[in-house]
Amino acid sequence: MLRKKYFIALFTALLMAAIAVQTVFAISPDYLKSGRTYDQESSYIQWNGSVSYVSLYHRDNTSLPASEGGANCNNGCTETVTRIRSGSSVSGNFTFLQTFNVQVAYTGDSSVGTAIIRACGTVIATVNLYTPGSGAPGFNNFPSPAWSVPTSGDCTWSITASGGYVDFRAVTTSYRASPPPTVDIQINNTQGPLSQTAPGGYTLNWTSANASTCTASGNWSGAKTGSGSQAYSNVTAGTYTYTLTCTNPSGSASDSVTAYVFSPPSVDVKANNSDGPLSFFEPSAYTVTWSSSNASSCQAEGNLTGSIGLNGSQTFNNILQGTYNYTVRCFNPVGAQVVDTVQIRVNPLPPTVDLRVEGGNGPITRVSPASYTLSWTSQYATSCSASSSDGGWTGSVVLSGNRAFASIPVGTHTYTVTCTNISGTASDSVTIYVVAPLSGTITVTYARLLLFAPNLGQPAQTLSGTVTGGEPPYSITVHVRTPSGVEISLSRSGPTWSATPQNSGDINFGTTEQGIWTAWSDLTDSTGRGYRTSSVTWEVAWHPVHGRP
Amino acid sequence: MTLSYSKFSDSNGMIRERRAQSAVWGLLTILVFIIIAAGLVDIYRLYAARNWAYTVAQEAALAGASRGRDWAYVSATGNIRLTSALATSGAQQVVSAEMNTRGVSGYTLDIQVLPEPAGGTITGYPPRPVRLGNGRGDWSTNEPAVGVYLTVPVDWLLLDRFGIAGKSISVFASAGVVQ
Numbered sequence: 049m050l051r052k053k054y055f056i057a058l059f060t061a062l063l064m065a066a067i068a069v070q071t072v073f074a075i076s077p078d079y080l081k082s083g084r085t086y087d088q089e090s091s092y093i094q095w096n097g098s099v100s101y102v103s104l105y106h107r108d109n110t111s112l113p114a115s116e117g118g119a120n121c122n123n124g125c126t127e128t129v130t131r132i133r134s135g136s137s138v139s140g141n142f143t144f145l146q147t148f149n150v151q152v153a154y155t156g157d158s159s160v161g162t163a164i165i166r167a168c169g170t171v172i173a174t175v176n177l178y179t180p181g182s183g184a185p186g187f188n189n190f191p192s193p194a195w196s197v198p199t200s201g202d203c204t205w206s207i208t209a210s211g212g213y214v215d216f217r218a219v220t221t222s223y224r225a226s227p228p229p230t231v232d233i234q235i236n237n238t239q240g241p242l243s244q245t246a247p248g249g250y251t252l253n254w255t256s257a258n259a260s261t262c263t264a265s266g267n268w269s270g271a272k273t274g275s276g277s278q279a280y281s282n283v284t285a286g287t288y289t290y291t292l293t294c295t296n297p298s299g300s301a302s303d304s305v306t307a308y309v310f311s312p313p314s315v316d317v318k319a320n321n322s323d324g325p326l327s328f329f330e331p332s333a334y335t336v337t338w339s340s341s342n343a344s345s346c347q348a349e350g351n352l353t354g355s356i357g358l359n360g361s362q363t364f365n366n367i368l369q370g371t372y373n374y375t376v377r378c379f380n381p382v383g384a385q386v387v388d389t390v391q392i393r394v395n396p397l398p399p400t401v402d403l404r405v406e407g408g409n410g411p412i413t414r415v416s417p418a419s420y421t422l423s424w425t426s427q428y429a430t431s432c433s434a435s436s437s438d439g440g441w442t443g444s445v446v447l448s449g450n451r452a453f454a455s456i457p458v459g460t461h462t463y464t465v466t467c468t469n470i471s472g473t474a475s476d477s478v479t480i481y482v483v484a485p486l487s488g489t490i491t492v493t494y495a496r497l498l499l500f501a502p503n504l505g506q507p508a509q510t511l512s513g514t515v516t517g518g519e520p521p522y523s524i525t526v527h528v529r530t531p532s533g534v535e536i537s538l539s540r541s542g543p544t545w546s547a548t549p550q551n552s553g554d555i556n557f558g559t560t561e562q563g564i565w566t567a568w569s570d571l572t573d574s575t576g577r578g579y580r581t582s583s584v585t586w587e588v589a590w591h592p593v594h595g596r597p
Numbered sequence: 598m599t600l601s602y603s604k605f606s607d608s609n610g611m612i613r614e615r616r617a618q619s620a621v622w623g624l625l626t627i628l629v630f631i632i633i634a635a636g637l638v639d640i641y642r643l644y645a646a647r648n649w650a651y652t653v654a655q656e657a658a659l660a661g662a663s664r665g666r667d668w669a670y671v672s673a674t675g676n677i678r679l680t681s682a683l684a685t686s687g688a689q690q691v692v693s694a695e696m697n698t699r700g701v702s703g704y705t706l707d708i709q710v711l712p713e714p715a716g717g718t719i720t721g722y723p724p725r726p727v728r729l730g731n732g733r734g735d736w737s738t739n740e741p742a743v744g745v746y747l748t749v750p751v752d753w754l755l756l757d758r759f760g761i762a763g764k765s766i767s768v769f770a771s772a773g774v775v776q
Contacts, residue, residue: 496675498668506672589776591677593662595655596742596771 080142082221085130097136104129108186130216132209139206144260146224147194153215155185161212168203187217228299229259233292240305245384248283248309259294266291285311313343313380317388325391332394336374337361343378350375398472399429403465411479416458418482423450429467437462458484486518486579488571492586499590501559509558512546518573525570531563639753646751647766653695654745655770661688661743662772679712679741707746716740723769742773
């Protein structure tokens with residue numbers, strides 16, 4: 049039997065210690081209610097120093113709570129009470145109290161000390177709890193009668209053990225008589241609901257009357273003062289409900305406001321799946337599509353007409369030159385709007401131009417002074433201009449026309465007509481090669497030569513010549529006439545030529561007969577133009593010796 | 598060098614009578630004829646020597662003019678001229694060859710060249726008048742030319758017996774190049 053009591057006592061001690069440790073770490077002092085310390089220790093009573101629960105047998109006029117049987121303790125009870133060691137204390141807050149006192153135990157244990165009871169900054173009782181010769185401890189209320197709380201506002205209270213321990217069983221409170229509380233909460237000074245577009249921003253204001261405590265719930269939380277305000281900003285999309293509940297001993301009251309924060313609408317308009325701007329050549333065809341999100345309605349603007357939905361498309365065909373703006377404006381439920389536009393420019397086809405000379409694309413060749421006519425035609429152009437390599441033709445010209453040129457000197461003449469419109473530029477060029485008239489020379493190396501000069505170690509004849517003008521390549525026929533009238537011909541080519549003993553096949557070229565030799569050349573260019581040079585002569589002599597009289 | 602001719606020898610006889618006189622006259626007549634014949638022979642020899650010398654001079658002049666033609670100058674300028682050294686050398690070679698053939702020595706030779714295309718004038722050439730060729734004085738040509746003045750000694754057959762001193766003949770010949 050003793051062993052069983054020992055285990056029970058040990059278990060109880062361990063339980064008390066565990067609860068004591070838990071309580072020490074979990075205490076959150078709050079407004080005090082009437083009741084046993086053991087029942088409300090963790091919420092309303094703060095332990096300071098060496099404080100613990102003890103299972104105490106006492107005999108007095110108290111009663112166990114109903115949960116523990118509700119027995120009267122006149123004949124003794126054992127229950128858990130709070131033991132405050134010497135020098136330690138318990139404390140807490142209360143508000144709206146009418147009266148206040150605590151239960152501490154007298155005892156014959158000489159280790160007991162004096163309880164110093166404070167409230168609202170005042171020592172309301174100092175009780176020496178040692179009663180020599182008394183039996184079991186007995187709890188009494190101190191002060192008695194209960195101390196009248198001078199204020200309905202917040203106060204702190206405490207019990208300090210001095211000179212020994214103090215067993216503390218309960219507080220006894222009575223609240224002031226009051227009507228039930230009222231509370232009013234507003235959002236942006238309205239009862240709500242409030243609708244906004246994210247990011248939202250608003251202010252909650254609340255007031256209360258007769259409230260001892262106010263607690264926030266919903267999308268906010270925590271204890272609140274009887275009146276106040278709280279601002280919110282950068283609120284994302286969603287529905288937010290703010291509830292404030294205020295209580296007093298007579299009851300409670302709640303009020304709520306709601307804020308609807310909507311995402312901003314968006315819309316994307318595309319043409320042929322592009323945000324644009326786009327450019328097309330007329331006649332053009334394309335499809336305009338739009339899609340929106342977070343929108344409750346959309347409307348067409350600009351070149352997009354008619355009733356449109358939140359998403360859709362329209363196809364356009366045979367669109368002529370112009371600039372077209374297709375706009376969709378969308379709204380969310382709170383009226384926030386967004387606009388997107390795609391722009392399409394429909395341009396005419398790029399210009400074309402065809403420049404010709406003498407009806408052809410050239411190039412052509414003419415002999416100076418040359419004459420020719422240029423003609424040109426263009427399409428889709430809005431303006432045309434001319435230029436030439438010789439600077440003789442510049443400036444604006446008509447879109448289609450012709451121009452005659454005369455007395456053009458030798459050179460390469462390139463003419464260009466450039467036509468433009470909004471879609472681009474086109475150019476065409478022709479080239480005319482104006483060449484000098486075909487001409488040439490023939491020269492003789494030796495004006496006088498010896499008969500069969502190579503046999504005397506002297507040179508034979510060498511003819512040379514040049515060809516200018518006309519159009520290369522040139523072909524040359526060299527004619528050589530002997531003194532006896534025999535004519536020989538040699539063929540040559542190129543702008544310069546020569547007829548030598550080596551390349552003519554006659555080492556005695558031009559020296560085989562005494563007398564006057566004659567030579568000339570016939571020149572022909574690639575187009576068949578011909579030219580005969582002037583003739584050259586040379587004399588071949590023997591220089592005989594004769595006796596003089 | 599002198600020309601070598603064979604000499605005639607003669608002899609005299611004594612006439613004591615009329616027959617003898619006739620014989621003397623006959624001898625004298627023969628002597629006269631011999632003298633006359635010798636004189637004629639010497640005159641012929643002189644004539645022949647001069648013709649020969651002239652021929653030699655003319656051949657020498659032609660050879661000098663021919664061999665002295667400057668062909669390169671023709672190619673360069675179109676005109677002919679003579680190279681003096683070549684012309685002189687060519688003439689000398691002809692004269693020397695002929696004199697050696699005849700065994701003639703003691704002759705004198707004066708060769709002059711007018712090399713330029715327009716010829717020219719050499720004053721005092723030839724130094725003595727000659728019957729063949731231009732006379733004494735200023736030798737002029739209008740073309741490149743070679744002049745040969747040749748003096749050759751002539752030995753008498755008979756005339757030198759009569760105190761007529763030795764004779765030499767001088768000839769002058771020239772040749773030109775046609776432009």
